[in-house]
Amino acid sequence: MMDALAAYSWFGQLSVVVSVVAVCWTMVWQNLEHIRLQQFFARNINRRARRLAAIVDPYLSLTFEEYEGGRIKSSDAFKEVRSYLTTVSTRDVRHLRAECAGTRDGGADKLVLSMAKGEEVADAFRGATVWWFADAVPPPRDAVPYWSRAERRYFRLEFHESHRDLVLNHYVPHVRRQGRAIMVQNRQRRLYTNIHREDYDDGWYEDVWTHVPFDHPKTFDKLAMDPAKKKEIMDDLDMFRNGKEYHNRVGKAWKRGYLLYGPPGTGKSTMVAAMANYLDYDVYDLELTSVKTNTELRKLLIETKSKSIMVFEDIDCSLGVAGKRRSKEEEDKDVEEDMADGDPRRPGKKDARSKVTLSGLLNFIDGLWSACGEERLIVFTTNHPEKLDPALIRTGRMDKWIEMSYCDAESFGFLARMHLDGEDAEGHELFGVARALLEEVNMVPVDVGEHLTRKSVGDDAGSCLARLVAALEKAKEEEAANKPEAAAARAEEDGKKGV
Numbered sequence: 001m002m003d004a005l006a007a008y009s010w011f012g013q014l015s016v017v018v019s020v021v022a023v024c025w026t027m028v029w030q031n032l033e034h035i036r037l038q039q040f041f042a043r044n045i046n047r048r049a050r051r052l053a054a055i056v057d058p059y060l061s062l063t064f065e066e067y068e069g070g071r072i073k074s075s076d077a078f079k080e081v082r083s084y085l086t087t088v089s090t091r092d093v094r095h096l097r098a099e100c101a102g103t104r105d106g107g108a109d110k111l112v113l114s115m116a117k118g119e120e121v122a123d124a125f126r127g128a129t130v131w132w133f134a135d136a137v138p139p140p141r142d143a144v145p146y147w148s149r150a151e152r153r154y155f156r157l158e159f160h161e162s163h164r165d166l167v168l169n170h171y172v173p174h175v176r177r178q179g180r181a182i183m184v185q186n187r188q189r190r191l192y193t194n195i196h197r198e199d200y201d202d203g204w205y206e207d208v209w210t211h212v213p214f215d216h217p218k219t220f221d222k223l224a225m226d227p228a229k230k231k232e233i234m235d236d237l238d239m240f241r242n243g244k245e246y247h248n249r250v251g252k253a254w255k256r257g258y259l260l261y262g263p264p265g266t267g268k269s270t271m272v273a274a275m276a277n278y279l280d281y282d283v284y285d286l287e288l289t290s291v292k293t294n295t296e297l298r299k300l301l302i303e304t305k306s307k308s309i310m311v312f313e314d315i316d317c318s319l320g321v322a323g324k325r326r327s328k329e330e331e332d333k334d335v336e337e338d339m340a341d342g343d344p345r346r347p348g349k350k351d352a353r354s355k356v357t358l359s360g361l362l363n364f365i366d367g368l369w370s371a372c373g374e375e376r377l378i379v380f381t382t383n384h385p386e387k388l389d390p391a392l393i394r395t396g397r398m399d400k401w402i403e404m405s406y407c408d409a410e411s412f413g414f415l416a417r418m419h420l421d422g423e424d425a426e427g428h429e430l431f432g433v434a435r436a437l438l439e440e441v442n443m444v445p446v447d448v449g450e451h452l453t454r455k456s457v458g459d460d461a462g463s464c465l466a467r468l469v470a471a472l473e474k475a476k477e478e479e480a481a482n483k484p485e486a487a488a489a490r491a492e493e494d495g496k497k498g499v
């Protein structure tokens with residue numbers, strides 16, 4: 001009994017001592033006037049705690065979240081890691097997650113496999129082993145309507161402390177590079193447009209571009225034009241594609257401007273498709289008349305991705321940019337009106353008239369902002385290059401001019417072989433007649449192609465060529481009738497008749 005009482009009193013005394021020490025420590029801590037001393041204690045305790053933790057658990061982790069900082073769009077790093085892990089995880093993971101990713105060549109959608117939530121996989125890099133974990137957290141409660149209501153996924157990378165430099169400076173960049181390459185391989189190329197979707201215009205919808213899969217079948221080997229000119233263009237595109245080092249060396253933004261000009265139906269738009277297919281790039285078809293302000297134009301530029309062609313079709317018909325530059329006062333007035341419109345993200349809602357100025361467009365193409373992103377072609381198409389402001393088409397903005405012209409003998413041979421495949425079109429007597437007529441008459445490739453297209457099962461090379469010859473003869477007669485000499489002769493004839 002005495003022992004129990006002694007122990008009880010000893011325990012009581014100990015608790016009193018501990019409490020007094022704790023109270024004193026708290027008082028001292030709270031009353032430490034000298035802030036540096038307080039920081040010194042805090043640092044020391046933290047350091048010791050970290051050292052202790054490193055002994056107990058020497059593994060570090062790095063997290064790649066699907067939506068960084070509450071953004072609506074999923075993060076590039078997350079997507080790259082996910083793609084990279086398809087090469088690692090599918091071997092060893094038991095539970096996979098399947099997502100659709102279109103193939104480049106069209107056809108059925110390809111499934112991209114990644115680790116399902118809760119799965120874990122090991123990877124090796126330069127002798128070090130790292131581990132990837134897939135997990136997810138519920139979406140934020142305050143998610144606005146267009147945020148994804150799905151779980152927010154993340155990948156956690158764990159590695160030994162001794163591999164910190166290797167992982168952060170070499171392994172992670174390697175993973176991102178590889179992931180990007182896989183994404184490029186698997187991606188469905190896209191055709192973007194800036195035509196705005198009114199149904200999403202509630203002020204939250206962030207995408208300024210909408211897109212559809214880009215599946216245009218035209219390639220350079222299906223484009224009728226002078227072979228030397230075609231080769232020159234393809235070489236130029238190759239130089240551009242492989243020009244990263246060159247552009248860095250000379251300090252130029254990695255972009256190039258093409259001006260495609262020629263009469264309607266000579267293949268300007270088709271050339272853009274062939275270029276995109278050749279380079280494996282996305283296409284941004286920018287409808288300038290739908291862009292309300294220079295600010296909106298800049299936003300569109302910022303939202304484009306690398307490895308893309310930005311096309312301005314029929315630039316001579318777009319706004320006032322074809323003519324001369326407008327005065328500074330006029331442009332300033334427009335900008336003031338934009339500000340008065342209120343919403344800078346959807347400017348011009350009240351006024352549908354586009355207020356993009358020539359200087360806005362010039363800056364877009366060759367100003368400071370044009371250097372954001374890389375590997376980008378800018379293409380203008382026009383029927384009237386002479387109408388364009390010289391500033392818009394000077395070198396540096398439009399670096400290469402390509403004339404798309406009427407069908408010549410060579411292009412005709414090419415189109416005949418392509419359209420009348422399987423038949424000896426060149427051996428037909430009308431082939432030479434049509435070729436000779438094309439030397440005299442201007443006809444655009446779209447019309448030549450149309451006449452050479454079989455219209456019924458019974459159509460053969462002869463009937464197609466006969467149709468083309470008839471059309472060429474008719475065009476020749478019309479051309480002759482419209483010549484000034486013919487008009488003068490007609491006027492003289494009419495004068496004699498007293499008409």
Ligand SMILES: Nc1ncnc2c1ncn2[C@@H]1O[C@H](COP(=O)(O)OP(=O)(O)OP(=O)(O)O)[C@@H](O)[C@H]1O
Nearest residue numbers: 222223224225263264265266267268269270445446
């Ligand atoms: N050089 C060509 N080679 C093969 N096909 C061509 C060529 N030019 C035109 N075509 C065919 O003609 C059609 C129209 O061509 P496209 O739309 O490219 O002409 P365009 O020059 O852009 O005309 P526009 O100035 O009216 O926009 C396309 O379907 C294309 O396949």
Ligand SMILES: [Mg+2]
Nearest residue numbers: 268269313381
């Ligand atoms: Mg066109």
